[in-house]
Amino acid sequence: xxxxxxxxxxxxxxxxxxxxxxxxxxxxxxxxxxxxxxxxxxxxxxxxxxxxxxxxxxxxxxxxxxxxxxxxxxxxxxxxxxxxxxxxxxxxxxxxxxxxxxxxxxxxxxxxxxxxxxxxxxxxxxxxxxxxxxxxxxxxxxxxxxxxxxxxxxxxxxxxxxxxxxxxxxxxxxxxxxxxxxxxxxxxxxxxxxxxxxxxxxxxxxxxxxxxxxxxxxxxxxxxxxxxxxxxxxxxxxxxxxxxxxxxxxxxxxxxxxxxxxxxxxxxxxxxxxxxxxxxxxxxxxxxxxxxxxxxxxxxxxxxxxxx
Numbered sequence: 001x002x003x004x005x006x007x008x009x010x011x012x013x014x015x016x017x018x019x020x021x022x023x024x025x026x027x028x029x030x031x032x033x034x035x036x037x038x039x040x041x042x043x044x045x046x047x048x049x050x051x052x053x054x055x056x057x058x059x060x061x062x063x064x065x066x067x068x069x070x071x072x073x074x075x076x077x078x079x080x081x082x083x084x085x086x087x088x089x090x091x092x093x094x095x096x097x098x099x100x101x102x103x104x105x106x107x108x109x110x111x112x113x114x115x116x117x118x119x120x121x122x123x124x125x126x127x128x129x130x131x132x133x134x135x136x137x138x139x140x141x142x143x144x145x146x147x148x149x150x151x152x153x154x155x156x157x158x159x160x161x162x163x164x165x166x167x168x169x170x171x172x173x174x175x176x177x178x179x180x181x182x183x184x185x186x187x188x189x190x191x192x193x194x195x196x197x198x199x200x201x202x203x204x205x206x207x208x209x210x211x212x213x214x215x216x217x218x219x220x221x222x223x224x225x226x227x228x229x230x231x232x233x234x235x236x237x238x239x240x241x242x243x244x245x246x247x248x249x250x251x252x253x254x255x256x257x258x259x260x261x262x263x264x265x266x267x268x269x270x271x272x273x274x275x276x277x278x279x280x281x282x283x284x285x286x287x288x289x290x291x292x293x294x295x296x297x298x299x300x301x302x303x304x305x306x307x308x
Contacts (some may be wrong), residue, residue, distance in 0.1 A: 002032040003085035005101055005160075010064065010072040010271035014092030015045040017211065021181075022053045024096035024208075030105060033058070038076035040064030073156065073185040074173040080166070087166035089186070091157040093211050094123075094194050095130060100207040106161035107201050116198030118189060120154020123210040130209055139291035143200035145261050148191040149268055150243075150299055150308070151290045154202055156186030157210065164192055168256060175252040180247035182241035191250055195257040195265070230298060240307045243272075272308060279303060 007025060011018070025035060037050060037059060051060060060080050064072040073089065082086065086108070088101060105121040111117040124133040139153055147153065161169060172192055182188035194200050233239050246267060254262055264286065271282035283303045290299045302308040 002030070003105055003236035005030065005033040005086045005088055005105075006080055006082070006084040007033055007035045007088045007090055008073065008076045008080070008147060009035065009092060010040065010069055010076060010088040011037055011042060011046055011050070012040040012064070012072070012091045013042045013044045013046060014070070015042070015049050017213075018046060019053070020050045020095050021090065022050075022057070023146055024094075024098075024100075025090075026053075026057060027098050028096065028101050029098050030101040030209060031036075033088075033101065035059045035237055036062060036080060038062040038064040038072050038079070040069070040072045041066045048280055055070065056159055065128040067181075070183065070185050070188075071177060071181050074177050074181060077166070077170050077173045077185075078177075080170060083163070084166075085163055087161045089156040089159045089194070091155075093213065094157050095209040096205050096264040097209070097213065100158075101160070103203060103205060103207055107203060108160065108162050111162065111199045111201075113162075114164060115162075116168050116193050117162045117201065118154075118165055118193040118198065119158075119201045119203065120161040120186075120190075121203035121205060123158060124206045124209050126209045128211060128213040130211065133209070135206060136210065138204050141201065141289070141291055142212060143190070143194060143202055145194040145264065146192070146286070147290050147291065148194045149246075149265070150288050151295065152184065152187035152190055153291060154186065154190065154205075155210070156189070158185070158207055159186060159189060161189070161193075165198060167186060168192070168198075172253040176249035179248045179252045180245065183245040187242075188246060188249055191246060192253065192256065194198075195250065195261045197258045197261070227298075231301075234298060234302045234305070234307050239302055243308060272306075276304075276306075279306065283308075 065075045170220045
């Protein structure tokens with residue numbers, strides 16, 4: 001008996017790259033899957049591209065909430081039918097490598113069946129025409145809730161959840177959507193699963209081609225240009241707004257977190273509101289961290305400026 005995977009893909013005006021992405025699903029070495037597509041009101045030919053693929057593959061369409069990509073993914077997660085063994089997430093414009101699902105399933109097989117677990121991986125960052133592959137960053141430290149509060153380390157396009165994880169995430173998504181949703185679904189999933197005491201596995205093997213193009217909502221975080229962009233995000237208050245949204249969503253599901261992580265979340269909230277000296281001391285005491293020295297320095301800068 002093979003494990004069944006439901007692939008969740010959020011779509012909005014994705015016709016240009018959809019066919020290549022869906023054909024990479026068909027090319028998976030793990031063949032027991034179905035596809036749930038939540039279309040958020042596309043006005044291009046996405047429906048025609050999807051219909052052509054659906055004629056020969058197991059596809060179910062949903063209408064998205066028309067409230068942005070994060071809410072579209074959460075809505076699709078809530079709308080999963082049946083009891084798949086795993087749930088995978090996909091963007092509309094990448095290309096999966098043939099063993100994307102197989103690698104995730106093999107990794108999660110090491111986790112006890114009743115324990116929530118999330119798998120994510122590195123990617124090959126490529127140009128719009130899939131050329132010039134560059135490996136996404138590797139991280140020196142293992143995943144943890146103290147990291148998840150301030151950094152996302154795996155793209156949703158690489159994520160795979162086991163059944164306890166996706167069932168918890170489905171229920172928590174209802175709670176999160178009621179308060180406006182988190183900043184990004186993948187960052188929230190990392191926070192939720194790690195905060196609940198689950199297992200988070202980050203594979204340094206790339207499992208897909210992460211296409212960079214003018215329509216990306218988010219792109220690669222490599223290089224000096226990316227560092228400059230992140231500094232601007234801190235200075236403008238973008239990071240603070242993102243963390244605000246994440247905290248609202250986590251607080252709505254606070255009862256799902258371990259007692260230790262509930263206390264950590266509360267202390268994190270208090271630290272962000274404190275005056276300068278108390279804020280710096282409080283942050284140092286929390287032991288929060290980002291992967292890499294540059295990321296950690298940027299985090300301290302955000303704390304200093306009260307923009308975390």
